[in-house]
Amino acid sequence: MNKPKVLIAKKIPSYVEEYIGKYCDYENFYPEENQGKFLLEKLCDKEGFLQSGIKIDDELLKSAPNLKVVSNISVGYNNFDTDAMKKRNVIGTHTPGVLNDTVADLIFALILSAARKVPLLDSYVKGGKWDVMDHPSVFGKDVHHTTLGIIGMGRIGQDVAKRAMYGFDMEVLYYNRTRKYDAEKNLGVKYAEFDHVLANSDYILVMVPLNDETYHLIDEPQFNLMKKDAIFINASRGATVNEKALIKALTEGSILAAGLDVYEQEPLDKHNPLLKLSNVVLLPHIGSATEKTRCDMAMLAAENLVKALVGEVPPNIVPELK
Ligand code: NAP
DSSP states (O other), X not given: OOOOXXXXXXXXXXXXXXXXXXXXEXXXXXOOTTOHHHHHHHHTTOSEEEESSOOXXXXXXXXXXXXXXXXXXXXXXXXXXXXXXXXXXXXXXXXXXXXXXHHHHHHHHHHHHHHHTHHHHHHHHHTTOOTTTTSGGGOOOOOTTSEEEEEOOSHHHHHHHHIIIXXXXXXXXXXXXXXXXXXXXXXXXXXXXXXXXXXHOXXXXXXOOOXXXXXXXXXXXXXXXXXXXXXXXXXXXXXXXXXXXXXXXXXXXXXXXXXXXXXXXXXXXXXXXXXXXXXXXXXXXXXXXXXXXXXXXXXXXXXXXXXXXXXXXXXXXXXXXX
C-alpha cells in the first residue's frame, strides 16, 4: 500500500524523520523568503505538512487539495486560518505542554536581564569598562518581593507564576478571560481586572495567544496605566502589543524598561527603533529553543501528523478545529 505523502518544512532531528518515514513518504523543503510559489508546488500532492509558522490560508489550501493535516511545531497557531481549514476539513495540530518550563525559564531570563541591565553590564565588562560599577545609572530594580502581573494565566503563565512565587517571593496578580480557580488555589495567584493588573504590577507579562480578540491588547492607554517604573515583558506574539505604543512608552519614560522575545514583524527590520533603545532587552523569538525541548516539540508534532494520517485522532488538535 502507498504511504501518505508528507512535506517537512522545518529542520528536525534525524530520529524524528526516521519515525515519520516508517509511516509516510516524506520530502524536505525549507522555504526561504519569497519562495512561496515553490512551496505551493511542493504541496500539490501532499496529505501531511509538518512546519512552523507558515501561514495556512485559503490560497495554500487551494494548492494542496489532498491535504489532511497540518502539524505545527509550536504551541502558538496564529498561522492557521482555522475557518479556511474547517471549510476544507483539514486537521490542525500544535505542541502544547512540552515547552512550558523552557519558555517560563526564558521569561525569567528576560525579567532578570531587563531589571538588572545584564546585557548593558556584559558589554561594559567585555569593553574593559569596570569603573562604572558604583554609578547609580547601572543600578537595577529588584525582582524579589515585587508584584508580577500576568495577562494570560494559561500553561506557560502558570509555570512563570510558580517561579515568581516560589523562587522570588513575588506576589502574582493575573488577568485571564476565564478565571483559573485551580491556579488560585494551588499556586496562590490572585485574579484582578485587566486595568488593575496593569496599574498595580512592577512587572507585566503578556502570555495570551494571538487572535482577533488579543490583537493590540496592550496599546497606548494600557501603557499609560502602568507604573512609571514598570518593566514590560512580551513572549507571546508580537502583535498582542502595539509596538509603536511600546516604543513611545519606552522613549517617553512612561514605563522603565521592557524585555521582548517577539515582534510585530519578524525578523526585526534593521530600522526598527527598538534596536536603538538601551532600556529594552531583545531576543530573537527563542522561547522554546533548548536542544531537548526543540526535539520534544518535533517528536510531538510528528506524532500528531502520523496519527492523523493513519486514521487515528491526533492528541493535540487546536481547540477551534476539534
Ligand atoms: P494557553 O495555555 O492556551 O494559555 C493562554 C491563556 O490566555 C489561556 O489561559 C487563555 O484563557 C488566555 N486568553 C486567551 N485569550 C484571552 C484574552 N482575550 N484575554 C485574556 N486571556 C486570554 O497557551 P500557552 O501554552 O500558555 O501559550 C501562550 C502563547 O504563548 C501561545 O499561544 C504562543 O503564541 C506563545 N508562545 C510563545 C513562545 C515563544 O517562543 N516566545 C513559546 C511558546 C508559546 P482560556 O483558558 O480562557 O482559553
